Amino acid sequence: MRKTILSAAALALPFGAPAAADTLSDQIRADMPSLTALYRDLHANPELSMQEVKSAAKLAAEAKKLGFAVTTGVGKTGVVAVMKNGPGPVLLIRADMDGLPVIEQTGLPFASKVRATSLAGVESGVMHACGHDTHMAAWVGTARRLAAMKDQWSGTLVMIAQPGEEIGQGAKAMLDDGLYTRFPKPTHAIAFHDSAGLAAGTIGYSVGPALANVDSVDIVVKGLGGHGAYPHTTKDPIVLASRIVMALQTLVSREVDPQEPAVVTVGSFHAGAKHNIISDEATLLLTVRSYTDETRKLLLDGIARIVRGEAIAAGIPDDRMPVVTQRGGDYTPATINTDKLTASTADLFTRRFGAERVIRTKPVMGGEDFGRYHRADPSIESLIFWVGGVPADKWRETGGDATRLPSLHSPFWAPDAEAVIATGVEATVTAALGVLGKS
Secondary structure: OOOOOOOHHHHOOOOOOOOOOOOHHHHHHHHHHHHHHHHHHHHHOOOOOOOOHHHHHHHHHHHHHOOOEEEEEEOOOEEEEEEEEOOOOEEEEEEEOOOEOOOOOOOOOOOOOOEEEOOOOOEEEOEOOOOHHHHHHHHHHHHHHHHHOHHHEOEEEEEEEEOOOOOOOHHHHHHHOOOOOOOOOOOEEEEEEEEEEEEOOOEEEOOEEEEOEEEEEEEEEEOEOEEOOOHHHOEOHHHHHHHHHHHHHHHHHHHOOOOOOEEEEEEEEEEOOOOOEEOOEEEEEEEEEEOOHHHHHHHHHHHHHHHHHHHHHOOOOHHHOOEEEEOHHHOEOOEEEOHHHHHHHHHHHHHHHOHHHEEEOOOOOOOOOOHHHHHOOOOOEEEEEEEEEEOHHHHHHHOOOHHHOOOOOOOOOOOOHHHHHHHHHHHHHHHHHHHHEOO
């Protein structure tokens, strides 16, 4: 790990405080009008997963102007921008581009009015309800600063604009399209995500697991249908599916170590069409979450065992056994912050922003496919951190109680975008110099 050449005074300087001429904070401040304009454009014109053509074009154009070697269409709509600047590590910096099928209700003057059809064929409103517009604007700001600071670092910068994070497909698509073979393979990977649970401008980081393994599991419970007045002539799939739902709760409560986080949630239960008809089929849709591969296997194996066991207990014949399908295309692996990069970067953040703005946070059970970049080669040092987005007035009004605030994916989520972008740029540049900075 190389040491940066930032002065101690600069490292201690929080965003927004008085600064000496020509500091990183000053440069970011001067850049904010154009970054804010870009953010508002991106916010008003979101694109759904794997359809981010216009967003990608805007980011690619910005990178080309800065002298990056830019390749578009990687993993369908992804952008890879490479800047070689002498010997040294190879640092990957990622931003995600996709919006969500959410009808915006923020009341912002630049709110999205876009409607689009997803790859699944569902037409809906579209909104940057997860803050990827702030990520893209900060990506551009980071590229500008690092391109202007080439005398301060040595190595290779690989900046990627990734599609399809919301459906867990974008990182895999870029890797499958040769991200590590067509372009310099990273030694380090960094990203940030805005947070709906931290005050605007605050930085959060986790040690080890940051986000969860996410599996989607479908269970089709087969029975023997009939008249609701004669249940003894049927094999009721609703009763069996209900028993399965209850038995699944014992996986976390009785089979997983109490100190090991795990979640099994039945998000959908669908069966039947009329009051007096016992259907012949019920469908359960599950989300299964964990941090380790061992716990993930325990949960998935346990689901299959419980489903079969309950079916046998209900007298279901072998040729009518429930079908359990793990939807591999929806799987995202846990995102792990590696120890060395996390410790060194957290130290740099604390020195630059002050201890009151840098918080060690608990890992969350949300999913994030950034973890695939480390999973593809565990030798790659990896870190994703949070940048708080809750506006100051909302934070004070609620006392920082996240349960009283709009969450990510909410149609009401409107972060303090300028604070997220400015802090995101400053923190990412600081982290980048921690990897690439000349000693």
